[in-house]
Amino acid sequence: MSDILKKHITKFVNLTEQEFTDVLSYFKIIDSPKKKNLLTEGKICKSNYFVIKGCLRMFFINDKGVEQTIQFALENWWLADYTSFSAQKPSGFYIQTVEKSEIASIDFAAQEKMLEQFPKMEKYFRTVHQRAHAAYQFRIKYLYGSSREELYHEFNKLFPEFVQRVPQYLLASYLGFTPEYLSEIRKKRIS
């Protein structure tokens, strides 16, 4: 299943078969059941996660004790708390599997070493983070520029498969709604 990671890397960087084998040796492949925490608040985010199959989410627990999802990662997405990961200091977030998932995981020290051995992988991660940066700029635009109802419809238009796949209460949390409000919007649309 590491073919998916290979395909993603080679979209941005050319690697020989041998180089890919060597790069892959820095990773662990994890099979994880649904709803398993890969990261817990207060712990160091030791690994950077690439989703081969399945879905992850990152969340924090707010003042009211409610889980607030801030990011999802489906296939071909990377996820980590990059503040905690890059400084190797305690995290304010949780990372959890939403579905049974297969994940390529690379530890901080292994990633540093891999980047030293294969500097062209810097280009790969530069591209990954630049795209995430771009996506967040748009996300803030939508959060500030749209009503909550428009936000849902826009999101549905951009990521229809995603909206079908993710549990509705998690999608509501991600969009900053209550599940009841999301259910109302959806009903309105059908009627």
Place this chain on the structure above:
Amino acid sequence: MSDILKKHITKFVNLTEQEFTDVLSYFKIIDSPKKKNLLTEGKICKSNYFVIKGCLRMFFINDKGVEQTIQFALENWWLADYTSFSAQKPSGFYIQTVEKSEIASIDFAAQEKMLEQFPKMEKYFRTVHQRAHAAYQFRIKYLYGSSREELYHEFNKLFPEFVQRVPQYLLASYLGFTPEYLSEIRKKRIS
């Protein structure tokens, strides 16, 4: 003034004097007055901007015709619409100087060429985007997890100089407030 850019690059990557001179040759240094648009909605974001001195902001115009600021860049920060920049397609944003500014600007093609000639600059930009990615994760956490009043106080605690320096109506826009609401919070604090 390119010393500031050099200092920023060498925080993350080692460059010889000659390499830095060659890297710098891909940049243009721009002196820009206050309130000048470097990017206009509908145009391609041709350049990536590094602030040597001054302040930039990125904004869009919402349905009500109001400018909504989504990002600031002070000294040592990079700013571009990275969706438009990396695909060289029209932007949905404006980029404008908040103060009289000195900016190191690099065009898309020049940046690609520079990265090809100096692959170690990939590490520099990887780090820049990874840090921005991390900052956006926290920003979403604050936006979702705090009341608007807490948001302002948190921001004030984290970036006191910034809060003093940026015009209050722009800060209000950035935090998603009306200027009147920000003024109320500030009064409450003093009294």
